[in-house]
Amino acid sequence: MTGGDPILDIRGLATEFHTSRGPVRAVDGIDLSVGPGETVALVGESGCGKTTTAFSVLRLIPRHRGRVVAGEIRFDRLDLATLDERSLRRIRGNRIAMIFQDPASALNPLMTVGAQIAEAVRLHRGLGRAAARAETEALLRAVRIPEPRRRLDEFPHQLSGGMRQRVMIALALSCRPRLLIADEPTTALDVTVQAQILALIEELKQEFGMSVLLITHDLAVVAEVADRVAVMYAGRKVEEAPVSRLFAAPRHPYTRALLASIPDPDADTGGGAAAQPLPEIPGRVQPAGSRIEGCAFAERCAIAADICRQAAPPEALSGDGAAVFCHHAAPEDAGQIAAAVEGRL
Amino acid sequence: MAEADPFLKRFGRNRPAAIGAVLLLAVTAGGLLAPMLSAPDPWAMVARPFLWPGSDPRFPLGTDMLGRDLLAGILHGARVSLLVGLIATAAAAFVGISIGALAGYYGGRIDNLLMRLTELFQIVPPFILAVVLVVILEPSVGTIILAIAAISWPQLARLTRAEVLSIREREYVEAAVSVGMSDRRIIFREILPNAAPPLLVSTSLAVATSILLESSLSFLGLGDPNVMSWGTMVGAGREVLRSAWYVCAVPGVAILVTVLAINLVGEGLNDALDPKRRRR
Amino acid sequence: MRRSRILAYAGRRLLQAVPLILAVAVLNFLLLQIAPGDAAEVLAGEAGTATPEYMARLREEFGLDQPMHVQLWNMLLRLLQLDLGHSFRHGVPVLELILDRLPATLLLMLTTLGVSVLFGVLLGTLAARGANGVVDAIISVGAMIAYATPVFWIGLMMIVLFSVELRWLPSGGMTTITGDREGLALVADIAWHMILPVTTMSFFFIAIYCRIMRASVLNVMEEDYVTTARAKGLSELAILPRHTMRNALLPIVTLAGLHLSTLLGGSVLIETVFAWPGLGRLTFDAVFQRDLNLLLGILFVCSVLVVLMNLLVDLLYFWIDPRIEVD
Numbered sequence: 001m002t003g004g005d006p007i008l009d010i011r012g013l014a015t016e017f018h019t020s021r022g023p024v025r026a027v028d029g030i031d032l033s034v035g036p037g038e039t040v041a042l043v044g045e046s047g048c049g050k051t052t053t054a055f056s057v058l059r060l061i062p063r064h065r066g067r068v069v070a071g072e073i074r075f076d077r078l079d080l081a082t083l084d085e086r087s088l089r090r091i092r093g094n095r096i097a098m099i100f101q102d103p104a105s106a107l108n109p110l111m112t113v114g115a116q117i118a119e120a121v122r123l124h125r126g127l128g129r130a131a132a133r134a135e136t137e138a139l140l141r142a143v144r145i146p147e148p149r150r151r152l153d154e155f156p157h158q159l160s161g162g163m164r165q166r167v168m169i170a171l172a173l174s175c176r177p178r179l180l181i182a183d184e185p186t187t188a189l190d191v192t193v194q195a196q197i198l199a200l201i202e203e204l205k206q207e208f209g210m211s212v213l214l215i216t217h218d219l220a221v222v223a224e225v226a227d228r229v230a231v232m233y234a235g236r237k238v239e240e241a242p243v244s245r246l247f248a249a250p251r252h253p254y255t256r257a258l259l260a261s262i263p264d265p266d267a268d269t270g271g272g273a274a275a276q277p278l279p280e281i282p283g284r285v286q287p288a289g290s291r292i293e294g295c296a297f298a299e300r301c302a303i304a305a306d307i308c309r310q311a312a313p314p315e316a317l318s319g320d321g322a323a324v325f326c327h328h329a330a331p332e333d334a335g336q337i338a339a340a341v342e343g344r345l
Numbered sequence: 346m347a348e349a350d351p352f353l354k355r356f357g358r359n360r361p362a363a364i365g366a367v368l369l370l371a372v373t374a375g376g377l378l379a380p381m382l383s384a385p386d387p388w389a390m391v392a393r394p395f396l397w398p399g400s401d402p403r404f405p406l407g408t409d410m411l412g413r414d415l416l417a418g419i420l421h422g423a424r425v426s427l428l429v430g431l432i433a434t435a436a437a438a439f440v441g442i443s444i445g446a447l448a449g450y451y452g453g454r455i456d457n458l459l460m461r462l463t464e465l466f467q468i469v470p471p472f473i474l475a476v477v478l479v480v481i482l483e484p485s486v487g488t489i490i491l492a493i494a495a496i497s498w499p500q501l502a503r504l505t506r507a508e509v510l511s512i513r514e515r516e517y518v519e520a521a522v523s524v525g526m527s528d529r530r531i532i533f534r535e536i537l538p539n540a541a542p543p544l545l546v547s548t549s550l551a552v553a554t555s556i557l558l559e560s561s562l563s564f565l566g567l568g569d570p571n572v573m574s575w576g577t578m579v580g581a582g583r584e585v586l587r588s589a590w591y592v593c594a595v596p597g598v599a600i601l602v603t604v605l606a607i608n609l610v611g612e613g614l615n616d617a618l619d620p621k622r623r624r625r
Numbered sequence: 626m627r628r629s630r631i632l633a634y635a636g637r638r639l640l641q642a643v644p645l646i647l648a649v650a651v652l653n654f655l656l657l658q659i660a661p662g663d664a665a666e667v668l669a670g671e672a673g674t675a676t677p678e679y680m681a682r683l684r685e686e687f688g689l690d691q692p693m694h695v696q697l698w699n700m701l702l703r704l705l706q707l708d709l710g711h712s713f714r715h716g717v718p719v720l721e722l723i724l725d726r727l728p729a730t731l732l733l734m735l736t737t738l739g740v741s742v743l744f745g746v747l748l749g750t751l752a753a754r755g756a757n758g759v760v761d762a763i764i765s766v767g768a769m770i771a772y773a774t775p776v777f778w779i780g781l782m783m784i785v786l787f788s789v790e791l792r793w794l795p796s797g798g799m800t801t802i803t804g805d806r807e808g809l810a811l812v813a814d815i816a817w818h819m820i821l822p823v824t825t826m827s828f829f830f831i832a833i834y835c836r837i838m839r840a841s842v843l844n845v846m847e848e849d850y851v852t853t854a855r856a857k858g859l860s861e862l863a864i865l866p867r868h869t870m871r872n873a874l875l876p877i878v879t880l881a882g883l884h885l886s887t888l889l890g891g892s893v894l895i896e897t898v899f900a901w902p903g904l905g906r907l908t909f910d911a912v913f914q915r916d917l918n919l920l921l922g923i924l925f926v927c928s929v930l931v932v933l934m935n936l937l938v939d940l941l942y943f944w945i946d947p948r949i950e951v952d
Contacts, residue, residue, distance in 0.1 A: 093857035105849040155947040472890025481660040590785040597778030605773035
């Protein structure tokens, strides 16, 4: 951890979606914190609740779709989970900004990119039309968009995917946020562009002095930029550790399975640290929401015992902020887990 | 009938559609039983003129400026409205679906030509074209049906074409082509049955539009002079609008109820045939 | 650069309109052919009422004794000179009659379209915002009923209520007969007379636009860029016009363009009910007097009008939706 009190501190967050068959819990009691200047990655397979967690922080889930039902989201001595709409709007896009998976659909097709950025600048910083335009141009320059003045008056469809994501980043940075939430920021982009965007985020993080909460399913990206990693499975956090430790010594069977299924980077021809597809793990993800008594991963776990199906695993803490939720996480079990995972794969 | 059950259930559970179906049945029954429920001749002067609705129990809807029973007019008018609506729509559906299917199935120059023709009919203001046709051919039930059919087919042709275009690409059609099935068989056995649900919905809604068109034409004095029609009744009532507005109001309500009923049934069909399209 | 390409596109579309207009002319010619009896009789109105001299003049003027293709050719040549023939009933050239009445109809039509789009969009957005609530239910039921009501009947009922019973509004005409108003007073007087016809004709179109807009807003509300706008810190009220409604409006524009020809047809009924001195009223008179030449002329001019207005709508679309490429 980079030190200091966390910028964002999530405690026991639970988020439900309304469905025709009643409420479905997509996020089920997550703890997560992001320190100043830190990049925390939230990883997991699609449908595990990581994007819902990100959306919950700014309460971006439309009211008719679902809502945060429990927990605290501490940001700057405020609780975003219960904050009134007005005050929350002053934080959105201002002190916490967000970028999304698909920049093609995240930008309004009928507005020029300049107008879309200027909208945020004028809203939060109270700048006039001309000043906002100048500031927008500076922002486009900051995200390394060539010919920023000309780009101001272009529409999203006139830009490439990478350029659009740069516009999204410029928009996110427009009010110098303290926290950037990046939801799969490179997934929809070409492989060659992915590395550029990641490098840009990293660079701007230093320059603007912000923290990053990175949502991704791509472990190669995690290895590249994250300081700390939290692994999610079926709406719950199963393991959290500093990035080097997680890759070196994963403790949860799920984490191990995830890591074990990444191809050896040395054997990879040319692609380097580019995105790896989601690893194949035996079994299917429990649909987030179906209530589980015991460990959510029990059904797919190679070493699951009776206790795993009966009781939720307790949090096993160790030093340096690492934690794991597994009945078999005691050090003496480590060898057994490793053997079982090897055997399965 | 066992397979029809879920469909009927979905339709029945939809309350607006059920209301529409009941109203439509009532209108149909009224039209069919018109001679028994009221005077056999709606033109007959049976009572004192200008009897307001409710003032004489023998004539619940009152009488017009010539002492004709408005109820008799409404019941006989239902016959014309439904008859014209159904036959004109059937004719439009026949032409529209044929043209749309040909254009969509064969594509290329046939498609181009047929779609240009459809486009032409969308440029010419449809109602004015119907008016001109009825004027040229002299007003009668037959010419009114022809005129309405003539302006109603393009919409169904476009819809059919779009459906056929998408269905043509599906595997079972390609399979049928590869085993050498004839074009006619493919169109009638493979494609059209699969395009039926949206076509059925549009066709049922077209009946409502046809009834509105018929009443509009007869309101303008282009109704069949030998047949009592709701539009004709409204048109005739205009002359006494200031003193006896009910003469206009009553047949208008009949049009409104009938058209609304058909639209409700059509929407119900739409929801029942396409359960995937969740109503939000 | 885009502007010059749009101009080029407009020119190309105008050229494409030429065969379409020719086709309308041929359709007109065919309509004349299917009429029972001697075409001269049809053109003259009810057979027997026209003088023999006039019939002879008609036969000569239209070359009715010549072969069909020659007749068609002659007709096209006349069209090229903007000659739509003569109205027997009115004793003046058809085109003159039509152009005289056109402005009144365009005023009524375009006002109706504007009012309909405005209220349809507002009500549809309102219904979508409260989807499945009470407001939505009321608006949806209202739209369903308005969609099923014959327009001429609404008009008559409006006259009964607002002119006969309440005496608030004039029951017909375009101006007050007694007054010789000028300038602003005249504009106000015309606007006053427009309230009832425009309201009447709008019911139907508001119903359509309201339903389309409701569905469209519900779709757009699920779009990622609306989430982006929310994440920017904009309030729901600020998001609505700039992000949601603007995008949701696109299908309405398409539909409104298609409705231009429906509106021209509807004006026949509205102008008949409200004695509005436009093309629709002229059509009704022509029907009443069986003035076929005038009717065919109206059909032709209206079709050309629709072609031209569709072109304008296409250009409007370029202005609204920057994604559309000019080719």
